[in-house]
Amino acid sequence: MGSARTVLIVGGSGFIGQHLTEIARASWKVYIADQSVQEPSDTCYRLDVTDAEDVHSLCEKVRPDAVANLAAISDIDHCEREQSQARAVNVLGASNVAKECAKSGARLVFLSSAAVFDGLKHGYSEGDSPNPLSVYGQTKLEAEKAINEIHPSANILRPALVLGLSRGHGTNALLNKWVDSWREGKPLKVPTEEYRNPIDASTLAKVILSLADHPTTKGIYHIGALDSASRYEIAQKVAQALGYPPSMIIPHKESSPDRAPRGRDHFLLTDRIRKVCSIPLGTIDDVVRRSLNELAQS
Numbered sequence: 001m002g003s004a005r006t007v008l009i010v011g012g013s014g015f016i017g018q019h020l021t022e023i024a025r026a027s028w029k030v031y032i033a034d035q036s037v038q039e040p041s042d043t044c045y046r047l048d049v050t051d052a053e054d055v056h057s058l059c060e061k062v063r064p065d066a067v068a069n070l071a072a073i074s075d076i077d078h079c080e081r082e083q084s085q086a087r088a089v090n091v092l093g094a095s096n097v098a099k100e101c102a103k104s105g106a107r108l109v110f111l112s113s114a115a116v117f118d119g120l121k122h123g124y125s126e127g128d129s130p131n132p133l134s135v136y137g138q139t140k141l142e143a144e145k146a147i148n149e150i151h152p153s154a155n156i157l158r159p160a161l162v163l164g165l166s167r168g169h170g171t172n173a174l175l176n177k178w179v180d181s182w183r184e185g186k187p188l189k190v191p192t193e194e195y196r197n198p199i200d201a202s203t204l205a206k207v208i209l210s211l212a213d214h215p216t217t218k219g220i221y222h223i224g225a226l227d228s229a230s231r232y233e234i235a236q237k238v239a240q241a242l243g244y245p246p247s248m249i250i251p252h253k254e255s256s257p258d259r260a261p262r263g264r265d266h267f268l269l270t271d272r273i274r275k276v277c278s279i280p281l282g283t284i285d286d287v288v289r290r291s292l293n294e295l296a297q298s
Contacts, residue, residue, distance in 0.1 A: 006031065007212060008064035008106075010049060010097055011071035013037060016111065018167040020068060020205040028209070031062045034071070047071075049093030059100040066107040066212035069097045072140075074172050076115065079136035080260040090139035095146045102151040109211045112220075114160035114196070116141040119263020122195075122228075126158075126220040126272055133261040144220070153218045155211040157204075157273075160224050160266040161231075163238075163291040164201030175291060178235060182244045189252040192232040195265045197224035200290040203279060210277045217276050222268035225284045237288045 005028050011017045012032030024030045033047035040046050045062075048054050049071045059067075072090050073079055079086035094110060101108040115137030116130035132138045147154050166173035181188050204223060211217050229237075235249045255261075270281055282290075 005029065005065045005213075006062065007066045007068060007209075008033060008059070008062050010034070010047065010067060010069045012044075014070060014074075015164070015166040015173040016162060016201050016204060017068075017070050019164060019201040020070070020208055022167075023202065023205045024209055028066075031064065033058055049096055050088045052096045052099070055093075055096040055100055059104060059106075063104065064106050066109070067097060067101050068208050068212060069094060069108065069110045071097070072111070074113075074136070076134050076136040076260045076262070077258070079139065080134060083135050086135055086139050087142070090136070091142045091146060094143035095150060098147045098150040098154060101154065107212050107214075108147070108151055108154040109208050110143070110147055110154060110156050111208070112144055112156050112158045113137065113140045114158055114222075114224075114266035114268050115263065116144070116158070117263055117266060119194075119265045122265050123267050123269050124222070125269045126222055133263055136260065137263075148219075155214075155217055156220045157208065157211065158220065158222050158268060159199050159204060160268050161196040161198035161234075162201055162204055163198045163234075163287055165291070175238070178238060179242070182239065182242070182248050187248045187250050188235065189250045190232045190235040191262075192230050192251045192253055193264055194231045194262055195228050195267060196231060196234070197226070197228040197267050197270075198234060198284060198287050199224050199281065200287045202290060203281065203287070206279050207273065207277055210279060214276060221273040221276075222270050223273055223281065224268045224270055225287050226270070226281060227283050228265075228267040229284055234284060234288070237284065238292070241288060241292050 007028045008031045013034035032044045037046040118131040
C-alpha cells in the first residue's frame with residue numbers, strides 16, 4: 001500500500017473505528033466520518049449516513065480509494081426498541097455509502113454480523129442461509145442484500161463477537177464494560193448458553209485493511225477465532241488473565257424479557273477469509289491475549 005492511497009472510515013469514532021484509524025494511519029491517508037464528531041477538521045467530518053446528499057458531498061470532497069463502513073446501531077437491544085432508527089442507519093445508511101462507492105469505483109468493506117444467523121447449528125459458512133432472530137440481525141441482512149445489488153464487488157465481513165478496548169467513552173465495547181465492572185468490585189452476569197468465536201479489534205482492523213487493498217476480493221467473509229466458547233467461558237478467560245476471581249462472573253442461563261433474542265451458537269467458519277488474507281486469526285486464547293495486551297499498554 002502506498003502512502004498516497006486514501007481510506008474513508010465511516011463510523012470512525014466508534015470502538016472498531018478507533019482501532020482501524022490507528023492501524024490505517026501507518027499506510028494510508030485516513031479520513032474519518034461519524035455522526036458523533038464534535039470538532040470537524042480537514043480529515044475528520046460529521047456525517048449522517050441516512051442523508052444521501054450528505055454522504056455524496058463528503059465522498060466528492062474526499063474521493064477515497066477505499067471506504068470502510070462501520071457505521072451502525074450495534075446495540076442489539078436498542079435496535080429492538082427503536083426499529084425505525086435501526087433500519088434508517090443500518091440499512092438506508094449502508095445503501096447510501098454503497099451507492100457512492102459504486103459510482104466512484106472505491107473499494108468497499110462493510111461490517112456485518114453473525115446475527116444474520118439463528119444459531120441453531122454449529123459452524124456457519126458464507127453459503128449457509130441466514131435466518132436472523134433480532135431486528136439488528138435483520139437490518140444487517142437487509143444491508144448485505146442491498147450492498148450486493150448496488151455494488152457487487154464490495155466486501156462484506158461478518159464477525160460473531162469483537163473483543164478489545166475502546167479508546168473513548170460511549171461505545172459498545174464489551175471488554176470495557178467487563179473491566180470497569182470488575183474494577184468497581186461488581187460481579188457480572190454472563191450468558192452460559194451463547195457460543196461465539198470472537199476476534200480482537202486490532203486483528204479485525206488489519207483484515208479490513210487487507211480487503212480494502214486487495215484488488216479482487218468480493219462478497220461475504222467470516223472472521224473469528226478458530227475455536228468457540230460460551231460468553232461465560234470467554235469472560236472467565238479474560239478475568240483469569242487479569243487476576244480477578246471466578247466469583248466476579250455469575251453464570252446466567254435465563255433470557256430476560258427486555259433482552260433481544262440472540263442465536264445460541266454463532267461459530268463462524270473462516271476458511272474463505274484465510275484463503276485470501278495471511279493475517280493469523282488464532283484461537284480464543286490468542287484473541288484474549290491480543291485484547292489484553294492493549295490494556296497493559298494503556
